[in-house]
Amino acid sequence: MENLVMSELISKNVIMMDLEVNNKDEVMCTLARSIEKDERLNGYNGFLKAVYDREATFPTSIGYGFAIPHGKSDYVKKSTIAFARLKNEICWSEDEMVRYVFMIAVPEKEAGDTHLKVLSQLSRSIMREEFRLSLKEAKTVDEIMRVLTF
Amino acid sequence: MKIVAVTACPSGVAHTYMSAEALERAAKAKGIIVKVETQGSIGIENKLTMEDIKDADVVILTNDIGLKGLERFDGKPIVKVGVSDLVKKAEKVVEKVEAYINSKKL
Numbered sequence: 001m002e003n004l005v006m007s008e009l010i011s012k013n014v015i016m017m018d019l020e021v022n023n024k025d026e027v028m029c030t031l032a033r034s035i036e037k038d039e040r041l042n043g044y045n046g047f048l049k050a051v052y053d054r055e056a057t058f059p060t061s062i063g064y065g066f067a068i069p070h071g072k073s074d075y076v077k078k079s080t081i082a083f084a085r086l087k088n089e090i091c092w093s094e095d096e097m098v099r100y101v102f103m104i105a106v107p108e109k110e111a112g113d114t115h116l117k118v119l120s121q122l123s124r125s126i127m128r129e130e131f132r133l134s135l136k137e138a139k140t141v142d143e144i145m146r147v148l149t150f
Numbered sequence: 151m152k153i154v155a156v157t158a159c160p161s162g163v164a165h166t167y168m169s170a171e172a173l174e175r176a177a178k179a180k181g182i183i184v185k186v187e188t189q190g191s192i193g194i195e196n197k198l199t200m201e202d203i204k205d206a207d208v209v210i211l212t213n214d215i216g217l218k219g220l221e222r223f224d225g226k227p228i229v230k231v232g233v234s235d236l237v238k239k240a241e242k243v244v245e246k247v248e249a250y251i252n253s254k255k256l
Contacts, residue, residue, distance in 0.1 A: 057160045058214075062168060063238045072161045072191070106163055106191070116163070116192045123167035127175065127237075 005118045006081075006149045013038040014082035015141045023090055024098075028052070028069060031082045031103040039077070040105065046075030047105060059093035064132055067092050068123070070104035079115040080105040081122060083144060085135070100135060102126070122148075151251060152183040153244070154198050155210035156217050157233060162191035165233045169212060170196075172240035180244060189218055198222065207251045210243065212236060227254075 014034045021027050028051060036044045050071030054060070061067040082103040092098040102122070110116055125131040134147045155173055159165035170186040177184035187198045200222065203209070209223045212233040229250075231243055 054161055058232075058234050060164070062234075068164050070161060070163050072163060104163060106161075110191070113192050116190075119163055120167040120188075120190060120192060123164040124171040127168055127171040 003149050005114050009079055009081045009115060009118060010083075010145065010148055011038055012141050012145065014040075014080060015144050016082075016084040017138075017141055017144070018087045019084045020087045021090060024092055027084060027086065027090065027101050028103070031069075031084055031101065035080050035082050035103065035105055038080070040080045041075055042077050043075040047071055047073055049073075050075065051103070059096070061092040061096040061098050062126065063096070065089060065097065065099045066102070066126060066132065067096075067098040067100070068102040068104060068126065070106070072106045072108055074108045076105040076107045078105075079107065079110060079119070081119070081148070083135075083148070085138075085144075100132070151248065152206045153177055153185075153208055153210060153247065154202050154206040155184070155186045155212075156189060156198065156219075157186060157212045157236065158189040158215050158217055159212070159233045160215055162189075165214075165237060166190035169233045169236035169240070172237050173210065173244070176240035176244045179241075180248065182244065182248070194218065208247050210236075210247065227251075 032048045041047050050073035051069050060069050084101045086099045089097040089099040138144045157166050157169045166188050170188050185202050188195045209226045209228045211230050213230040214233045
């Protein structure tokens with residue numbers, strides 16, 4: 001059942017492999033655009049502002065080359081997990097370089113707990129080395145999908 | 151040795167749970183008993199009971215946003231830590247807490 005819920009949160013359209021970007025802003029925009037294109041937002045600018053506002057509290061880089069920018073906003077239609085593996089690492093905060101980015105979108109009033117539960121489990125998974133390694137070693141979008149939905 | 155903790159973060163979506171996981175892993179790796187209550191967007195999970203708190207040597211609290219039920223910890227040694235630090239440096243936090251507890255036992 002959790003796999004079913006997870007498959008509502010991601011789609012191939014919001015997973016990017018070896019994305020070429022020069023900086024944090026470009027990753028943020030590219031991921032947010034992919035979520036918008038997948039018809040999961042009510043407003044691109046509004047959502048992106050929520051993500052930047054949250055980022056301003058403290059950067060969402062978490063070590064290990066990972067960052068998880070996230071926004072909780074009325075501009076989100078459907079809870080979403082987008083993922084990008086970057087071709088080259090970029091500077092995320094003063095002291096952190098990042099190559100793996102999860103962008104999480106959550107509606108301000110998430111209707112049920114099921115999506116939030118899956119997001120909390122994803123957050124916990126990111127702290128596990130085996131999980132991070134599978135994301136690093138995946139070769140295709142399908143493999144990433146498999147890592148995320150199992 | 152036993153640690154109890156409460157974690158919370160600004161949006162209640164990610165760091166609450168990442169920090170709980172990081173702390174649980176770091177403590178268990180050292181053979182320390184640990185229970186972490188999360189106060190996130192799902193609500194309160196893994197709630198600390200009075201029994202849990204009574205047995206604990208130390209209470210770790212994240213200090214980014216207000217936590218609920220702090221009166222439960224009156225009279226206990228409390229360590230406050232940023233949720234982001236707990237995510238990134240859980241091992242160091244546990245080491246420091248362990249050193250502090252051991253120094254008190256001497």
